[in-house]
Amino acid sequence: MTELNHDLPDSESYHPAASSLAGHVDPAVMAELLSIRSSIDNIDATLVYLLAERFKATQKVGFLKAAHRLPAGDPGRETAQIARLRRLAEDAQLDPAFAEKFLNFIIGEVIRHHEAIAEDHHNAAGRGPGGDGGGPASSAAGPTTPLNA
Numbered sequence: 541m542t543e544l545n546h547d548l549p550d551s552e553s554y555h556p557a558a559s560s561l562a563g564h565v566d567p568a569v570m571a572e573l574l575s576i577r578s579s580i581d582n583i584d585a586t587l588v589y590l591l592a593e594r595f596k597a598t599q600k601v602g603f604l605k606a607a608h609r610l611p612a613g614d615p616g617r618e619t620a621q622i623a624r625l626r627r628l629a630e631d632a633q634l635d636p637a638f639a640e641k642f643l644n645f646i647i648g649e650v651i652r653h654h655e656a657i658a659e660d661h662h663n664a665a666g667r668g669p670g671g672d673g674g675g676p677a678s679s680a681a682g683p684t685t686p687l688n689a
């Protein structure tokens with residue numbers, strides 16, 4: 541039998557009207573605030589799903605890179621992405637410096653994931669039957685990466 545922890549908040553115990561302002565603000569102002577916050581809640585939920593999809597895609601890239609011993613980061617790609625996002629941000633009246641910081645934050649996390657995937661992959665390859673042992677035989681097919689890291 542699984543015990544539920546009723547102390548932890550989850551999506552079912554979310555209170556959209558939770559606020560430190562409750563009781564301190566004119567009810568009409570509070571109603572308007574809550575109405576705008578319901579849009580913010582929808583946007584935040586969308587961001588979570590979008591980020592989850594992005595990390596699913598970058599995880600696939602991580603497996604591909606690990607399998608072919610490619611480096612985790614790709615600075616050339618990142619430079620192009622940042623320039624593009626800065627332009628998009630300007631068009632959307634979003635601060636381009638914020639867009640760049642946000643993308644760099646996400647990419648930093650992705651690179652950490654890729655390094656962890658590569659480490660797992662290479663450790664697994666060095667163990668058991670079929671593992672390449674990481675030795676010279678593994679490069680018999682020739683270099684597959686600029687770094688062969």
Ligand SMILES: C=C(O[C@@H]1C=C(C(=O)O)C=C[C@H]1O)C(=O)O
Binds near residue numbers: 651
């Ligand atoms: C996802 C990749 O790996 C890294 C992460 C990137 C990203 O999160 O967009 C972009 C380039 C790489 O530094 C990739 O190479 O495409």
